[in-house]
Amino acid sequence: MEDAMANLKLLDDEEEVIHEVAGEESFIFQFCLVGRYLTDSVVYFPSLRNTMADLWHPIGGICITEAGEKRYLFQFFNVIDFDRVKIGTPWFFNNHLLILQTIPEGVNPSTIDLKFTEFWLQVHDLPPGSMNESMAKQFGNFCGEYLEHRNTMESR
Template sequence: MADLWHLIGGICITNLGEKRHLFQFFHEVDIHRVLAGTPWFFNNRLLILQRIPNGEHPAPLALNFTEFWIQVHELPPRLMTETMAK
């Protein structure tokens, strides 16, 4: 992922267990670029990224939400509404 992200300040990745990893960035620009570029996938798996507030331990954070785009082909115009999208 570090090669894909083209980071300025580098990264430290720590395995926290239970399919969780801590990504520690060393430059604020890198954090903003990675979070703005979501969704990210690795080995066909969606990465759910969340910024950790200072002083908090990452293990108890609930990682159950992320935004991503989907594309629907041949949808009739009458169904192209915000309600249908939700």
């Protein structure tokens, strides 16, 4: 029997070759965010799904699925909904912070490090004229990583 197995060959017409189509990209996670809640307590998934869908009320709809241990996949079907939720961070559910990240192409959502999120800082009672871009960068870098500065006095 070993001799028969050693001489086993596939005929040319039996071989199947998988060809990748050139220029065709994978958009499986095109409008998707992966997230987790910053809590050790149990999150009741059906309640989470209904609450976030009602809160965001997406135009094109949303599909929220569990993506592993305390991870959730938020799939949007419209770029406007995706951008609005991404820009609107931070989001909360039952007073727990939702950390959201986009999924880079070719990356498994379960391997994304969900430790950081963006926050706006509002600083009060500074001396007049002392809040400028340089001071904003110093405050931002002291607390984490500086992203943007918006002076409400300048916009008035």
